[in-house]
Amino acid sequence: xxxxxxxxxxxxxxxxQERVLNxxxxxxxxxxxxxxxxxxAGKTTxxxxxxxxxxxxxxxxxxxxxxxxxxxxxxKDFVQNEDGSPLDCYxxxxxxxxxxxxxxxxxxxxxxLHAKFAEELSVNEEEDVNLEDDDGLKDDEVNRFIKVxxxxxxxxxxxxxxxxxxxxxxxxxxxxxEYFPNVILVSLTATPPYDAQxxxxxxxxxxxxxxxxxxSIPELVxxxxxxxxxDFIWACDATISEKDQIKEYDxxxxxxCDTLFHSTEFEGIVLSHPWLQSEKIEAEIIKEPHVxxxxxxxxxxxxxxxxxxxxxxxxxxxxxxPELGRHWWQVLLESILFSKTTQHTDVxxxxxxxxxxxxxASELLHKRELSLERSRRIDRSLSLSxxxxxxCSTIHQLEYKHRGERLRQxxxxxxxxxxALSSGLxxxxxxxxxxxxxxSITSSxxxxxxxxxxxGRTSIIPTKKLSLLLRHIKSHHVKTESMGxxxxxxxxxxxxxxxxxxxxxxxMNGDIKVLVGTRSLLxxxxxxPAVNSxxxxxxxxxxxLTNQMRGRAIxxxxxxxxxxSSIWHLVAINTEYDAGWSDVFNLxxxxxxxxxxxxxxxxxxxxxxxxxxxxxxxxxxxxxTAPISRNNKQMVRRYxxxxxxxxxxxxxxxxxxxxxxxxxxxxxKIPNLRGFVLKHSFSYLLVQxxxxxxxxxxxxxxxxxxxxSLLWVLMLVxxxxxxxxxxxxxxxxxxxxxxFLPVDGALKRIGKALAESLCQAGFIETSIRRxxxxxxxxxxxxxxxxxxxxxxxxxxxxxxxxxxILAPIDNPRYLILREGRFLGSLRDDYHAVPMRFAAKKDLAxxxxxxxxxxVGLSELIYTRTEEGRRRLLRAKMKAFSSTFxxxxxxQDRWQ
Numbered sequence: 001x002x003x004x005x006x007x008x009x010x011x012x013x014x015x016x017q018e019r020v021l022n023x024x025x026x027x028x029x030x031x032x033x034x035x036x037x038x039x040x041a042g043k044t045t046x047x048x049x050x051x052x053x054x055x056x057x058x059x060x061x062x063x064x065x066x067x068x069x070x071x072x073x074x075x076k077d078f079v080q081n082e083d084g085s086p087l088d089c090y091x092x093x094x095x096x097x098x099x100x101x102x103x104x105x106x107x108x109x110x111x112x113l114h115a116k117f118a119e120e121l122s123v124n125e126e127e128d129v130n131l132e133d134d135d136g137l138k139d140d141e142v143n144r145f146i147k148v149x150x151x152x153x154x155x156x157x158x159x160x161x162x163x164x165x166x167x168x169x170x171x172x173x174x175x176x177x178e179y180f181p182n183v184i185l186v187s188l189t190a191t192p193p194y195d196a197q198x199x200x201x202x203x204x205x206x207x208x209x210x211x212x213x214x215x216s217i218p219e220l221v222x223x224x225x226x227x228x229x230x231d232f233i234w235a236c237d238a239t240i241s242e243k244d245q246i247k248e249y250d251x252x253x254x255x256x257c258d259t260l261f262h263s264t265e266f267e268g269i270v271l272s273h274p275w276l277q278s279e280k281i282e283a284e285i286i287k288e289p290h291v292x293x294x295x296x297x298x299x300x301x302x303x304x305x306x307x308x309x310x311x312x313x314x315x316x317x318x319x320x321x322p323e324l325g326r327h328w329w330q331v332l333l334e335s336i337l338f339s340k341t342t343q344h345t346d347v348x349x350x351x352x353x354x355x356x357x358x359x360x361a362s363e364l365l366h367k368r369e370l371s372l373e374r375s376r377r378i379d380r381s382l383s384l385s386x387x388x389x390x391x392c393s394t395i396h397q398l399e400y401k402h403r404g405e406r407l408r409q410x411x412x413x414x415x416x417x418x419x420a421l422s423s424g425l426x427x428x429x430x431x432x433x434x435x436x437x438x439x440s441i442t443s444s445x446x447x448x449x450x451x452x453x454x455x456g457r458t459s460i461i462p463t464k465k466l467s468l469l470l471r472h473i474k475s476h477h478v479k480t481e482s483m484g485x486x487x488x489x490x491x492x493x494x495x496x497x498x499x500x501x502x503x504x505x506x507x508m509n510g511d512i513k514v515l516v517g518t519r520s521l522l523x524x525x526x527x528x529p530a531v532n533s534x535x536x537x538x539x540x541x542x543x544x545l546t547n548q549m550r551g552r553a554i555x556x557x558x559x560x561x562x563x564x565s566s567i568w569h570l571v572a573i574n575t576e577y578d579a580g581w582s583d584v585f586n587l588x589x590x591x592x593x594x595x596x597x598x599x600x601x602x603x604x605x606x607x608x609x610x611x612x613x614x615x616x617x618x619x620x621x622x623x624x625t626a627p628i629s630r631n632n633k634q635m636v637r638r639y640x641x642x643x644x645x646x647x648x649x650x651x652x653x654x655x656x657x658x659x660x661x662x663x664x665x666x667x668x669k670i671p672n673l674r675g676f677v678l679k680h681s682f683s684y685l686l687v688q689x690x691x692x693x694x695x696x697x698x699x700x701x702x703x704x705x706x707x708x709s710l711l712w713v714l715m716l717v718x719x720x721x722x723x724x725x726x727x728x729x730x731x732x733x734x735x736x737x738x739x740f741l742p743v744d745g746a747l748k749r750i751g752k753a754l755a756e757s758l759c760q761a762g763f764i765e766t767s768i769r770r771x772x773x774x775x776x777x778x779x780x781x782x783x784x785x786x787x788x789x790x791x792x793x794x795x796x797x798x799x800x801x802x803x804x805i806l807a808p809i810d811n812p813r814y815l816i817l818r819e820g821r822f823l824g825s826l827r828d829d830y831h832a833v834p835m836r837f838a839a840k841k842d843l844a845x846x847x848x849x850x851x852x853x854x855v856g857l858s859e860l861i862y863t864r865t866e867e868g869r870r871r872l873l874r875a876k877m878k879a880f881s882s883t884f885x886x887x888x889x890x891q892d893r894w895q
Contacts, residue, residue, distance in 0.1 A: 032209025039551030171514035383539035385572030604894035830875035
């Protein structure tokens with residue numbers, strides 16, 4: 001029996017779901033469908049509708065058994081028994097959850113697929129294997145998988161939570177897709193790996209295809225599917241042992257730098273660098289200009305004679321050379337230790353070998369990774385700081401004080417850390433984990449008998465709640481063990497899935513107010529809509545996993561529709577040293593792709609800046625305890641006003657009926673943009689005009705000495721002639737003046753040039769007339785630029801290309817250059833031609849024509865010639881886009 005005709009969704013589609021479903025077939029030109037749907041968007045339901053709409057035998061791959069089973073259980077929303085009795089979806093003859101017996105819809109885990117062909121695991125999957133630890137399918141296993149697809153006529157593969165896949169799985173699935181070019185690959189995820197490195201993201205996109213549609217968290221909040229929420233940051237003072245570790249690391253680095261600075265042997269090695277000896281080095285420096293700058297910083301710090309030719313090549317003056325800090329020491333040492341082109345004498349080689357041994361002994365060098373700025377060991381130590389255990393208790397007390405009986409709190413950790421519990425030996429050492437957090441919270445909480453612990457190995461329930469827990473466990477294989485003072489708690493052993501359901505019911509009903517667990521168990525695929533407080537006591541820096549964990553707290557609670565959730569992020573800090581701030585730097589990275597309510601203005605955007613965490617700003621970095629206390633006081637003040645969060649969400653979401661999260665580019669302040677436009681495209685022409693007119697007036701004066709009446713005639717003819725001679729430039733100047741003032745006009749013209757060229761090249765199919773380049777100026781003087789009126793994919797293409805144009809010059813194939821010199825007036829302006837256009841000459845020319853039309857006269861330069869390389873190096877050092885520095889960011893914003 002084919003199910004497609006009998007399936008029909010029995011509920012009305014929500015607007016955001018209907019929007020996505022209406023364009024499914026429009027995105028299948030490449031046999032890929034890639035949908036990003038935030039937690040709560042009904043991703044599984046959308047997937048089943050795709051299955052029904054396309055009507056093809058389908059294999060669904062999921063990361064866990066819970067998600068695997070959801071695909072089958074949700075079929076009840078599409079199929080009903082004729083007599084109205086409850087439907088057992090597992091009894092449908094076209095449904096299977098086993099690769100051993102595939103049907104029209106087969107839902108299995110990635111791990112089960114591996115088990116089938118590797119014969120490493122039992123078929124019944126008594127235990128889930130973490131997909132992150134799965135090596136994927138080997139070549140012979142892939143070939144067997146291909147035979148199964150062929151024999152079962154599988155025509156569509158759905159990858160649920162596709163972000164879990166690692167490179168080994170990408171390789172296997174790419175091979176499958178190459179063998180079956182007509183198989184449709186559908187990728188569904190709540191959290192694509194936005195924070196992946198360039199090559200890793202490209203691989204992900206190559207497999208899954210570009211993101212076709214996105215249902216964002218703000219869209220779900222607006223629709224009432226998710227609740228209003230806000231992130232909070234709690235800062236912890238690093239422990240004494242952690243501070244000692246950081247102090248000792250800082251001392252090692254300082255000693256190393258000081259020793260090398262005063263070493264005549266090391267000075268000789270630096271000065272023998274080929275870039276300080278040769279003149280024809282443009283091609284090499286273009287690839288690594290930062291190395292050249294590092295050499296100059298060392299020479300400047302040592303007060304040695306400057307290499308004038310090198311400075312001229314970099315277009316730098318002595319005052320432009322930065323101080324020799326740890327960043328430049330890192331760059332300098334890496335270039336000397338690992339250079340493949342630099343030739344050293346035998347004595348120098350011996351000295352460098354000795355230096356490497358010293359660095360390894362000091363734990364500053366591991367393989368080819370030098371750690372003078374950041375230390376992985378310290379990063380991990382702070383991310384798992386024991387001080388965060390106490391922070392969990394402090395936050396719990398704050399939350400219970402203000403929420404009282406309505407508190408439903410979850411604390412997620414990476415590890416259990418119950419070794420002391422199982423061994424009975426307490427060494428006094430505290431590590432961040434579920435058991436230490438549970439122990440800390442219960443010892444200071446006003447409600448110790450309403451706190452539970454749930455992990456894959458250890459589960460604890462207050463004795464008073466044991467009978468309630470057992471009511472929800474069907475298995476007869478339950479063991480309990482009394483523990484704590486006077487048997488206050490019970491350790492419970494039972495099937496994990498039933499334990500999880502039972503603890504969830506108690507939390508939902510308010511029988512327990514706090515549940516401490518691990519992110520591997522509760523961080524993804526677990527739903528408890530009552531949760532209104534979430535503490536992320538996790539070291540994970542990944543956007544994907546953090547966003548999944550945040551999703552546990554933002555579901556709407558039908559019993560309390562006014563629910564507002566708080567999500568707490570923990571950072572450990574040692575304010576005395578740079579290395580002591582690594583946990584904050586990791587948190588900043590974590591926030592780059594989160595969209596949330598801004599504390600700076602009434603807006604919804606991504607990035608750490610939206611938190612306006614003034615205590616953690618750089619001007620407070622070395623003020624001992626001030627950053628910690630100041631930040632926490634600020635967060636407590638905000639938390640006490642949480643009743644305003646829902647109203648602020650509502651106002652920020654109310655822009656217009658079509659508003660949605662759009663991929664955008666954020667720039668920092670552009671104080672010189674107007675001057676740049678006028679000076680380089682406007683005043684330059686005026687200077688030339690004035691000089692020409694001065695010449696005309698001088699000539700007219702001498703010619704009319706004998707006949708004064710001719711003066712005005714000659715001047716008038718000369719002015720008209722000059723205007724005609726400069727007519728094209730004059731018209732261009734007037735247009736530029738109209739378009740580029742005010743300041744955001746320049747960005748609009750750049751945006752328009754890009755949008756036009758994307759349309760002409762076929763990268764964007766939406767008509768240029770329907771699209772609008774939006775430039776929004778923020779209170780701090782920065783700008784958001786986005787393209788609206790088109791699909792999410794097209795907006796994303798625009799944002800990626802615009803970021804390339806505005807970012808500092810790297811190593812593009814083509815440059816857009818406006819350069820000229822007239823009577824000492826110099827102008828130069830550099831922008832990279834985006835990679836989409838730079839791949840082919842005709843596309844680069846197309847982009848160049850659109851730029852000329854909308855932005856101004858310029859020159860297109862191919863940088864792979866000798867002359868092109870010279871100009872590229874100059875562009876790297878003096879590009880207009882360098883005024884943006886690292887503040888050009890791809891960020892999303894509700895607009």
